[in-house]
Structure formats: C-alpha cells, structure tokens
Amino acid sequence: MPFKRISIGAEPLQTVDDADAFVAGDMVREGADFAILPIIRCNEEEVMNWGHFEPEDLVIKSADNSYCLLGATSSWDSDYKYTETVVGIQAEYAGYTGLKGVVTSAIGNKVPAFGRLLYSILAKESSPKVYVRVCLSDENAWQKWNRVRVMCNHSPQLQVLLELDPSTEKAVDMKQWMAEPVHIVVLPESMFTKNAGGYPVLPRQHQATVAAWMDYDIAFVIQTTDAGSGLGDRIRYLRHLGQSQPERSVQNSASDEYRDILQVPLQPLMDHLESATYETFEQDEPKYAHYEEAMVRAIGDVAARLKRRIVLMVVGAGRGPLVSRALRAARRLEADVHLIALEKNPNAMVELQRKNATLWLNKVEVIYGDMRNKQFVEKADILVSELLGSFGDNELSPECLDGALENLATNECVCIPRRYTAYVAPLSSSMLFRRAREHTGSFKLETPYVVNIHAAHILDDAQPVW
Template identity: 45%
Template sequence: MSGWDRFATLATSFTHDELSYASATHAPADSPKDKDKETPILRIAGEARSRGYELVCVPLTTARWKERWADMCILAGEGGGGEGEREKTVEAERRAERWRMSPSFLREEVTMSRLDEAEGTIALISDWLQLDARDDWVRHDSEIALRQELAYASYLNIHTAILPPPRHRAHVTSYARAINACLKSVPYMQLSIRLPIYDPPSTSTSSVSTPQLVVSDLPVLPRKSKAKKAPEDELNATWEMWDIVRSVCDYNPRLTLTLDLTPPLPTTLGVLSKWTAEPVQHIFLPASTFIANTKGYPVLPKGTQSFVRQSMAHRPIIIMSDVRSGTHSKGGESAYSQYIRHLEKSSPVVQAALKAGTVENFAQGYQDYLQAPLQPLMDNLQSITYQTFERDPVKYRNYEEAIYNALVEWPASDRIVICVAGAGRGPLVARSLLAIQRSRRPAFVYAVEKNPNAFVTLQNRQEMEWGSGVQLIYGDMRSIEIPEQADILVSELLGSFGDNELSPECLDGAMRFLKADGISIPCSYTAHLAPLQSSKLFNETRMNKDPSKSAETPYVVMFQNVDILSADGGGLGGRCGPQTQECWEFEHPRKDGVVDDRGLPITNSHNTRSAKLTFHIPHAGVLHGLAGYFEAVLYKGVGLSIHPQHKDRVSKDMLSWFPLFFPFKDPLYLPSNSELQVSIWRLTNERQVWYEWYAESFLPVFSAPLPGGEDHKTPTSSHDPFFASTTTHVAVPSPLIDAVDSSFSPVSGGGGREEGGRGCS
C-alpha cells in the first residue's frame, strides 16, 4: 500500500512529562538553519514526524494554569473558615472576578506561543475542565476557561481542538450548551469531543486529582472496578451523551468525535455499529489498551481490533498515546504504528476499496454524496453518461442471460420479435443479438429510442455491427407506433427504487407493442426500505440551498457514514419484519387493466402504491432517513438486485445503481427495543408521480403498577387492533413530503418524469 492510498492518519500525543523533559533538556539549535529545532516543541514534533506520525497532539496548557485556575475558582468557592481564611477567600474571589472580566494566560501557563509550533498540531484542551460539574461556579468558570483556551488556540491558527469528555449524564445538557456557545464564538475551528467508548472515569490521563474532587459534594466519577467487558447499556449510554451534545449543537458540522478506545470492546459489533453513522474524526489509543501477544509485542484486544478495522472506512486520525513509556517489552514505539498499519492493510473495507471491479472501488469519492437525480426522459443523456452505465460488467450479462433463456424456452416459431424499448446507445440491442446467436432461434429486433443524439450512435452501430437483423425506430415509446407487435419487450428503465424512474408508466405505453401472450424483460420489480441513521446525510440534506425543500426529495447516495437501525424480526409477538422490507411490486404486462382505444391506460391510478412497514429497532438511535433499494426479475431465475441481503446472490458486483435515500426533515429519536412504523406512498396525478413518507415510533409497554402520582394506570390498551394492548405511541416526526415538481404525462409525448438518477454520472 503506498502512501497516497492510506486510510488512517497516524498521530501521537505528548504528555506533560514529555513536554517538561523536552524543555529541561532543550539545547539551542546547532545552526541557524535548524529552524525546526528552535523550541522544545518544534524539536519533539519534528522527531515525531521523522518517526512517521503525520500529526502531533499537544496539551495546550501547563500545570501552572491548572494551579492558578483552581486557586481562583475553587478556593473562592470554598468560603467559610476564620477571619484570615475569609480574607483569603475574598482575595481569591477578587482575582477570579478580574480574570472573568478579561481572561488571559501567563506565558508559562501555555505550551505553545509560536505559529510554527502550532502548525499541524491538534490542541488538547485542559482535561480537568468540568463543563458539567454539579457546582454552578465550577461549571461557570470551566466554560470561561474553555473559551479562553479556544480563543488562544484560534490565535495560534490551530484547526482542531480536542475537548474533555462530558462526565455527568445529569448535567450533560450544560456541557452541550457550553460547547454550542463555543462553536458559535470560535470560527473555523473543529471541536472534537473526546468520548471514552464507555465508563468515562477509567480513562482520565491526568494523574493529578482533578479539581472536581475538591468541590463536589458527590464523588463525581464513582469508579467501580468492573468486569472487563462493557455491558451494552454502558455503550448505549455513551452514545446517548453524544446524541444530546450534537442535538443541542444542532448537528454543527464542526463538531466531531474523538473516540477514546481505552476500555476493551466487545467482540461483536452490535451496538458499536452506530458509531459508523457519527463523525468520528479521531480514535484515541493509549499504549495501555494494547495487550502483549505471545512474543511480547503489542496487539489490540479482538473487539478493538475489529472496530479499528471497520473504522478505516471513515479515514480516521489515530492518536497513539503514551507509546514512548515502554509499556510493552518488545518492539518499542514503532511496534504500535506498525500494528495499526497492519490492521489497515487487513481491513476488509480497505481491501474492497482497493480492489478493481468492486462497487466499493467504483464508488470511491462518491460516498455519502447526494446526487442530483438523472432525468433520462426529460433530459437527453450525454454519451459519456451512457458509457459509464454500459461499463457495468454484471447488469448486461444478466440481461443477455434473461433474453437467452426466454428465447430458448420460446415455443416453436418462424420468427420471434424482440423490441428494445429505450435502446440508448444500443447495449441491449447488442446483447439481444448475442442471445439470438447463442440460442440459434430465428429472431428480429426493433430498437426504439427518443434521444435524437443517441439515435445517431444507433445508426452507426447498425451500419457497422448489426445489419439487417435490427430495425431502428425513432420516437417516444409512449406515443409512436411500430410495424408489428413483439413477443419479447426488453427495457432498462429501472431506478434505484425500481419504479422511481417511471418504468411502470413508460412500459404502460410500450405494452401496445407486445402481443397478448408476449413477455416483458424485466417481468416484475419490487421496492424495499430500511431505516437509517447518518448525521452526515442529515447535514448534507440540510445544506442544500432551499432547506425547506431539500428534505422533500429522495437522493441517490452511495452509503458510507450510515448505520441501518433495524434488525431482523423481533418486537412483541414477532410482528416486525426483516431488517430490509418490501414495499410493493410492479408486474409487466399488467393484468386486466382497462385501456382506451389506443391501448393506453385512461388514468395512472393503477400505478399508485402504498405500504406500511414495521421495523424492530434493537439499539437506541436517531432516524434520519430511509434507505431505498430495488430487486427485479428479468426472466425467471435471472434478476438484478441492490437489496443489501440479496444482491451478492443475484447480481454481485453490479455497479449501476446506488441506493435511494429518503431524508426526514427532523431527526426522530428511537429508543432501544422500539418499533418503527414507516408509511410510504407512491402517488400520482395527471402530470406527476411522487413519493411521500412518514415514520412513527412505538415503544412496547408492559402492565406494571406505576408508583406515585394520582395516575396509577399504565396505558395497556389501545384502539389500534394491530398494536393490540401492548404498545403506546411514542413520537411523531413531521416529514410528509412532496417530491420535486417534475412533470409526467403518460399519454402525451413531451412529458418529463420523476427524479431518476442512480449511480455515478
């Protein structure tokens, strides 16, 4: 793996002791050219870079600052005592007030003062600050100190600051409020919340007892010596803290996470998978997290290993800390980095991304990017766009196979007529001819295309390649006539959600070309949904120009920073369906439809659909949208699928379609073990087709007495027969949404169609 395709960036963090030692042993640079050794920080940062770290993390402040702050802000808070005591307190309070009025550092209270020292440096904010202390004054003064530190870091042009973790669930809203205020007051800088993945107290790197122990009446960090494994609850609780912080900060894109992996992780991803949907920018890995392998070299525990491998997809900055203190007997400092590079190389996501021919490789650069939908009917596509899709190695192979099978199984006949409806630059015509050749059946191909530019390419290919076995017809399949009816109608009008590029409506028009006993390839397709969480996509949706409209249309997206919230089955009485659920189906030719004299449907009512799906949500999460997929049966056993659980069986490595993303305007919190009901409609009027979608969350409630209050009755019955007597309605989001106002006309020629983008364009 060469440098440019690395997924992880390595950083190392310095301790206060290392900085002190560097200062104490600092000798002025040997020559005036050694600019980068002029100060202790420059020297040790330079040394770290020469050992392969791309970034360094430096504590912004020194112990002197902590002493002064505690002296002012804790002593003043103490109060009481004798007269002398009292005078000292008043003096401390006076100093504190003067500081609050105009917060500033003394030189020896900060570690850096030069721009070159701060370059490429991540600042570690004082980790003893308690923005969520129980004590009002400690909270208040911690916030002033935090702003002071961030303002100083900003002065030094530092781009990223890592903030101390929230510690108290009860006061996390105060923590969150302070962070939000900082995001507003400090421009540009990324604020990254350091968050121990569970059990926060265990991970304090500060060896000195922290100020809170002086002031709090309650031991703030009640560290029980626990069993090693994190219970799921604790992992959930960590995420819940984060969820509150980022909600209060309104999903500010400058707010990121530094996941502190000090405690060992469980070996199954389960609840951990939700971190894939969060902006984890840094992973903090102290030497103490590593265990020694049989040879004494440092390796990570199994659960942490697989989590780090998985995280590579998000190209994290991995901060190695305390790696120069000789925690492990073998390998020295470089062993830790080498091990991380080993995990990177052996990460399945990295391997998939680097292997040619995979969707992951094909999609590089497109992850989580909201694509403007293609409109192949309204807009005439460019040749380059056709070319991109024609390169799909799987899609056309399956089409050929389907046509071949249909021909082979076709009853004896002198001449089988194939009609390609929407021929584009001709890939399906070519595949039809190959299938005819292989099947040795007598057949003739009509190719219908309405894009005048692509029609030139078709004429070219007919002359150069196809000859007399093919007849080209120029025009819209919904209005033209063809010389004779076909036995087999072949089309490729499918979108990421199946019907979302108006395949049903177009084929309604083309069915006039098909004999009564003819077949359509594809003969049916289904649309599928799963609920997802992704702060990334939520923010991308909001950043669209018109925020009120941006959440009202589905997008084509290659998912990465996304977590699917549902799990198979579950729920009370097992009424929840699988992780991904089918909404509806379309079949061609359609049965028993009433048509007008020209063979066209009178209205489009028969193409409306609706579905109500119930999902089991095992772990608490936030619903940001729905993932949409399709499956199609081309002919009997041959199909196409982007359904996450089926695609590898049906059409592995097919590249043409990324999933559809149906966004919600407002996030909806889903508790652990809740049920999510999703309603989705495919709607139509005389000009348009669009989707609307809606979600409700239900939490199973058990009959149990509620102590206290006048109201002892638990709501155990409901009107809803479906939900019988076991659930209560929990929360309703707002999004009922119209899609873009694209025009659609099933009877006249010039109409547009619904949003239809899919893969890369």
C-alpha cells in the same frame, strides 16, 4: 484498488513540555502524521488571574506546526467556577494559531453546560473544528453526544473523536457510531498485544473493528505512555493492516465519490441524460450480467415455443449496454434474433448508430422514437428495459411500459424484468440528515434523494412496500 494511505496520529499520555520539540523529535521519528497535545500546562486559576497565557504556560507555543497538531483543552468538568471561560480561551487560542482543531475532554455529567460551552465556541467566526472526545467505556456515551449535537444545531464543525475501549467493545453497536460524524478513532495502548516475535498486534476481534473503520474517511490515533517505546511499531502495524485489506472492486471504487452525496433523482422521460450519466449506470456489471442470463432464458423459451425468428426489442436503449448483452445472449444460443434498439434521446442515438456500425456490425435496427407512442408492424416477442429508477419510480416505468406493451409487443410478449419490488428500511445517519438540512429548496426534508448510502445505521430489515 487497495485502501488509500491512512492518517495515523499520536497522543502521548506522558507530560509534554514543548509541542515543537515533540513534533521534531518523537512524532517524526516514530512516523506519526499528526499529534494531539494539550494546549496549556498551567492550572485554570492562573489563566483567569492573568487574563492571558504566558509563554511558559503553553505546550503549543506557536503556529509553526499547526498543520499537524490538534490542541486538547483542559478538563471542563471540574468544580472550578471559571472552567468554561478557560476552555473557551484555549479554543480561541487554537483558532488564532491555526490548529487543525481542538479536542475536548470526555462528556461528563454536566451535559447541558458542556453543550452550551461548545455552542459558544462554534458560534465564533474563527472557531476551529471541535472534536468531542467520546469514550465507549461510558454506557450513555451516545445519548450524551446526541444531546450535545442537537444543542449545537448539528454544526458541521462539531465532530467526534471516538476512544475505543477493549473491555466494552463487544457490547457496543459500532454501526451506530459509523452513522455519526466520527473523524478520529483512538486506540489505547491496552488494545495491542505482542506476537511471537515481540511486535505489537491487535487481537482478531480488534482487527475486525479497526478494519471496518478503515473503510471510512477517518484518522487513527494511538495513545502512548512513552512515545519512544513501541509507538513506531504500532504505527507501522496499522499501516500494514490497511494495506492488507482486500482490494475494492472497480464498481465500488467508481461509486466512492458518490458516497453519502444527496442527488436529486434523474427524470430521463423529461430530460435527455448526459453521456457521463449513462457511463455511471454502465459500471454496474452485476446488473447487466443478470440481464444477460435472463435474456438467454427468455430467448431459449420463446424460440422453442414459436419456432421462428424472434423479435427482441430494447426500449430506452441509452448508449447500448443492454443491446450488447442481447447480442451476446443470442450468440450463446445461436438463435435467430431480430434485435431492435429504441431510444428517444437524440444525443444517445449518435452513440447507438456509431456502435452499430463499428461494434455490432449492423446487426441491430436502431430506431429513434418514444416507446409510448411509437408504432411498428413487427411486434416484440421479448421486451427489455431498465427503467427501474429509484424508490419513487422517477423514471415512470409503468407509464412508459404500458404504452410500449400496447403498441410494440405481441400478446404473449415476455418482459424483462417481469416484475420488481420496492423495499423500505429505517436508518439513522447524522451526515445525511445534516446534508438534507443544508440542501436548497423549500421542502428539502420532504424531498426524495438518490444516495449511495455509506455512513448510516440500518435499524431493521428492509420490508417490501409494493
């Protein structure tokens, strides 16, 4: 399936006097979804002298278009002694008007003061989302952001607005930022060039960067010095770039809802799995294709060696995906195979029996029981399982298969899989760390989770553990 429609906003760098007029005019005309506009246009001393805003001093004068506006605060890194107070007043006004959030100026050199200011804003119950502007032209950008994020106790309301810089893009490890809570990526006008037809496009290197970000749940913002000069063309180009990305596979699309979601590992030996859980497993088409090829090779080797009917047993058959693959493997070789499906989940047994009657034409012997203590007169020549589990082996594969090999298998039984290896790699992920902290349980940061990892920075190559 194609990428979903991306959200694209505008950030005019020219003076804007009235937000409502800009939304009704330039923003709608050029096809932007939202805009970043300054909250005020007066200087900080005037605000402190009056203690409140006057209507004529505001760019965002009402809540009428709050659904499509982010308010940019004035620069806090000035020498004016009341700067922090004034920025705080603007953030409070943004919360009052219901803006989508506030955008700070770039993190300067006064990092502790900046962190203290944001903490005080986020501590208020009516605090809007705060987007910290991070400019990649600053070689210490990540270190500054990390200090601020820690000072704010990893608040979920604190997010990153990442401003790309064409001159430093090659030197920046973008994957490091993809592990951070980046919700907006800003494209300066200078990133665009014109093609032969005179339309704005991104050079190939910048195209690759933007395309990579399109696989994340973010919005793009185009900075413009003149909203009426090419902004609409740039927005249309970005939408075209998004629609031109390769279609995602059914498997990847189905797993998107589990991206970066912490899941407690399943324990199928203790609990009977639900049908929906089995269905999720069964969407891993490449895994089952590899299983089928392994069974073809095993059946061929064993048949040539034994010169008799082969007993192939699928233990922990679930809803039967491996059984279907075993039948296909036998059919490809025209081999004489006695296929047994063993399952201890009484609910899954219903599905196995139904499939045997309607799909497999009663070519399978479906048996209810636990592989650890079930006894058969006829032993398995090939034993197939998918008890791989997660890193910590939550499915107890060795414990289960030890019993199966002792009770169900011949001395020369071929096991599929024959062996497997667990790997470990260090990674950094702001989102996963925050979600682990928010998880219930006394040992939430010492608990293993199953995660479809996406917003993470893999720091080194994976290494085998066992």
